[in-house]
Amino acid sequence: MRGIKPDPGAPADRGSLEKAAAEICAEVQGRCLLSEPLSRHTSFGVGGPAAIYVYPADKAALSKLLMLCHDRSLAVLIIGYGNNLLVSDDGFAGCVVDLSSALNGMAVEGNRLTAGAGVMLNDVIRCTADHGLTGMERLAGIPGGVGGGMSMNCGAFGAHISDHLAELEVMNPNGEFMTLAGSGIEFGYRSAPGLADKVVLQAVFQLDGDRMDNVNRLIDETVAERRRRNVMTLPSAGSTFKNPRGFSAARLLEQVGAKGMRMGGVEVSPLHANFIVNSGGGTAEDIVALISKLREKVYKRFNIDLKLELRAVGFDYEIDA
Numbered sequence: 001m002r003g004i005k006p007d008p009g010a011p012a013d014r015g016s017l018e019k020a021a022a023e024i025c026a027e028v029q030g031r032c033l034l035s036e037p038l039s040r041h042t043s044f045g046v047g048g049p050a051a052i053y054v055y056p057a058d059k060a061a062l063s064k065l066l067m068l069c070h071d072r073s074l075a076v077l078i079i080g081y082g083n084n085l086l087v088s089d090d091g092f093a094g095c096v097v098d099l100s101s102a103l104n105g106m107a108v109e110g111n112r113l114t115a116g117a118g119v120m121l122n123d124v125i126r127c128t129a130d131h132g133l134t135g136m137e138r139l140a141g142i143p144g145g146v147g148g149g150m151s152m153n154c155g156a157f158g159a160h161i162s163d164h165l166a167e168l169e170v171m172n173p174n175g176e177f178m179t180l181a182g183s184g185i186e187f188g189y190r191s192a193p194g195l196a197d198k199v200v201l202q203a204v205f206q207l208d209g210d211r212m213d214n215v216n217r218l219i220d221e222t223v224a225e226r227r228r229r230n231v232m233t234l235p236s237a238g239s240t241f242k243n244p245r246g247f248s249a250a251r252l253l254e255q256v257g258a259k260g261m262r263m264g265g266v267e268v269s270p271l272h273a274n275f276i277v278n279s280g281g282g283t284a285e286d287i288v289a290l291i292s293k294l295r296e297k298v299y300k301r302f303n304i305d306l307k308l309e310l311r312a313v314g315f316d317y318e319i320d321a
């Protein structure tokens with residue numbers, strides 16, 4: 001842990017936050033919660049309160065919400081299903097936007113599948129099987145939604161969610177809509193630099209046709225392979241670190257004896273050295289301390305600086321410096 005990096009744009013004082021919250025709750029259509037514990041919305045089960053937590057009713061409400069936040073310099077966090085988030089124990093001093101109830105439509109036309117940002121990726125994959133569409137089977141079992149998946153460019157077994165992306169509907173931070181061609185968006189390894197600051201609304205995937213039983217077989221094989229590699233019963237956020245070029249993060253961690261290392265209520269999974277699990281009452285502080293320890297060990301032994309795959313939110317210092 002080095003450096004100081006506060007959340008950009010967070011209002012300076014509690015008074016202006018409360019004023020902004022009151023305005024947002026009055027003006028935006030949708031459910032609006034104050035001081036909502038983010039531990040309820042993250043797979044790690046950690047994270048302090050969000051000053052404002054909004055489920056906008058539809059795209060128009062989302063646009064209005066983003067404009068209000070933009071005008072008030074209020075920090076915004078778009079949340080999917082929270083499977084890749086490490087939220088600080090202090091929470092998030094801004095507005096968390098949850099699209100799971102507004103953008104959850106899915107449709108298939110020929111070989112094109114359209115899914116809203118709030119649709120769960122596993123429902124998309126089930127739908128490809130029902131329509132005999134191939135191309136996304138290797139993503140089966142990745143928890144989370146289409147919006148979070150696009151933002152992370154999630155993937156497994158060499159496949160990425162961006163592989164068959166034809167079009168993406170997005171919104172700018174000032175509430176404007178636009179449609180981007182999939183081929184024109186820059187994606188990286190577990191990252192989407194071309195989507196920085198954009199809210200993903202809807203994705204269109206162009207897939208190939210295949211027999212339903214072939215698609216189903218590959219999905220079943222993928223899920224079975226995932227189960228075999230990492231049986232996960234405890235809360236986690238999946239892989240903690242990205243694989244450094246040419247190396248497996250899990251392998252490096254295993255070699256420094258990471259498996260089973262504990263810090264407060266969290267530990268490195270004894271089954272997968274790149275998974276930190278909350279084994280009971282763990283805090284974000286425990287996770288950050290364990291991350292520091294693991295990075296230090298790998299750096300000392302291999303001179304490799306592991307970079308976080310999960311996204312850290314609400315910290316007033318840089319974790320991934």
Ligand SMILES: Cc1cc2nc3c(=O)[nH]c(=O)nc-3n(C[C@H](O)[C@H](O)[C@H](O)COP(=O)(O)OP(=O)(O)OC[C@H]3O[C@@H](n4cnc5c(N)ncnc54)[C@H](O)[C@@H]3O)c2cc1C
Nearest residue numbers: 080081082083084143144145147148149151154155200238
């Ligand atoms: C047990 C387990 C296994 C996992 N295995 C894998 C794996 O094999 N491969 C893999 O890639 N990942 C894996 N993950 C990580 C996680 O499932 C993926 O990163 C997933 O895509 C996150 O989706 P989410 O909806 O939960 O996103 P969140 O965690 O809610 O958000 C992730 C990021 O996306 C942003 N975001 C969310 N929605 C939007 C939107 N609509 N517009 C713009 N930005 C948005 C958020 O601000 C955040 O920065 C695993 C996690 C767990 C817990």
